[in-house]
Amino acid sequence: MQTSPAHAAPHDEREIETVEDFDATVSSRGTLAGYRVQAVDLTDRTKELLTTDTAGAVFLGCPMRNEAAAKIRADGALVFPPVPHLPFDPYRGHLYTPAELFASLDKGYERTPDALAYAWFQQTKADGDIYASMLRAVHDDSISDALDELLRGARVVGVMGGHAMARGTKAYGGAARLGRELSRSGFTVATGGGPGAMEAANLGAYAAPYEDAMLEEACELLAGSPSFSPSITDWAQHAFEVRTRWPKGNHSIGIPTWFYGHEPPNAFASHIAKYFANATREDGLLARSNAGVVFLPGAAGTVQEIFDNATPNYYESRGEPTPMVLVDREHWTERLPTWPLLRALARERSMESRIALVDRIEEAPEALKRLTH
Incomplete structure (x- = not known):
């Protein structure tokens, strides 16, 4: 439900x-x-x-x-007073829903509020209009306020990973099972809210109330449109087909940004905190992941998120360090050798007992629980 x-x-x-x-x-x-x-x-x-x-x-x-x-x-x-002719409400009191951002999808993604807000952002950013800058700032602060109200008291686990992970792949299925396991364990799953690994984790959380077979069927249906490129419309419509077939999914959070407007939000996060300022979005996502963060294989963006999270853990600026679990030993020690540096930073500090590297995505939930206790 x-x-x-x-x-x-x-x-x-x-x-x-x-x-x-x-x-x-x-x-x-x-x-x-x-x-x-x-x-x-x-x-x-x-x-x-x-x-x-x-x-x-x-x-x-x-x-x-x-x-x-x-x-x-x-x-x-x-x-x-209300600001006329805007594709968004800067004063909104609640987070977005997928249905709200993807309204008019049947006419093409470019007609949706999400796409129109991105187009407005691109135009006003180029103009350098201070009035537009103020509206963006007010909007983002309203979103942060709504997000804080929603998550007050929740145990939030962030799941980070790249947008390039295609539907229908083994990695996508693993990320979805991770989201399902975390949601079934009572955590609120939070992601960057975009495609790929982020969508997979939100999908898994959505699937948590259903029998295990539902997730496998959903992944097969989604594989009909593996990526948001070249057609965001087709990619999103496949997601809404899943939601229509299984309408009573569990909640999770997506925190995307119009800064990367070419990358649409996914339709499986029940609550979407979409920002104009990417820096506000990045810091807010990690700061609210109070029960830990799982880092799936990714590229530059995920590497940045690892060290964005490691810095407050290193200095304990947010209190006790939160758990960090990196998934895929080969990826994080050979392709992008982030783990050796993270481990060196953590040595002889309180965060040393709060980091872990696992080989398989199935090991992540247990590692997270181990680091928490």
């Missing part, structure tokens, strides 16, 4: 992010003074706004009638 993370805590008491929250607050508290109302359509709540104290409140991107806006401004509230 698809659920939100069981550990998610209620929203900050001062934040209102749905019409239901708005109605409940007005009914129970009788005031909106000091509240932050975020991306809630208040067009039909004029009476409540006209009769409720809103002193010191902040309304972020909330559609409302002119008389209501005038009244709450007179109360001393700040009103940041």
Whole structure:
């Protein structure tokens, strides 16, 4: 059954992010003074706004009638109106869903909100428009706030790996089984949210409530479109076919970026925290992987993530070091000899007992558990 993370805590008491929250607050508290109302359509709540104290409140991107806006401004509230003609809402209060980012996929990927947001990003980045920069910053901060609210109290394991891992391969199937095992063990799986190894891990988490045969069948179906190149539309449609056939998958997190806009998000992460700023996205993904990180074979991006994660572990800047498991001894000792350097860095430090190198992906969950205890 698809659920939100069981550990998610209620929203900050001062934040209102749905019409239901708005109605409940007005009914129970009788005031909106000091509240932050975020991306809630208040067009039909004029009476409540006209009769409720809103002193010191902040309304972020909330559609409302002119008389209501005038009244709450007179109360001393700040009103940041919705920004027209944007392919995204900079004030959004929740993470994205696959259905939201891939809306209009039947007309071609280039017509989806995901593709349109990337096109806007490319245009405004080239223009150097400070207004657009502000909108991107507000959006990314809103996403971080929503992600923190969702993951509060959760045990998060990050799964890192390259986007080039093709559907239908042995490696893809192994990454999917890893995601399934982690999800069944009570962890919230978090990935970079893109194709390849990232998609496989999110798929595995999605498959966790089903019998084992479901994942094998899903992988066979997906193999009909092995890569997002040359057709993102075909690649994504195969994923939604899986979701339609098995609609009650488990939750997981994808944290992609429009910085790499040629690389689409995958459709198996139930909650997608998509950023414009890649640096914010990279640091946020690793910082939130509080139960450890599994690094599958990858190239430059995965190598960067290994040492991005190793640095706070080395200095213990985030507290006790989190486990790091590297998968595929040959890859990390010969092709890209990252392991010897990581081990040298860890020597005689507290992180030394929190790193491991395993040969096979099937060994990763047990290694993670061993490093945790």
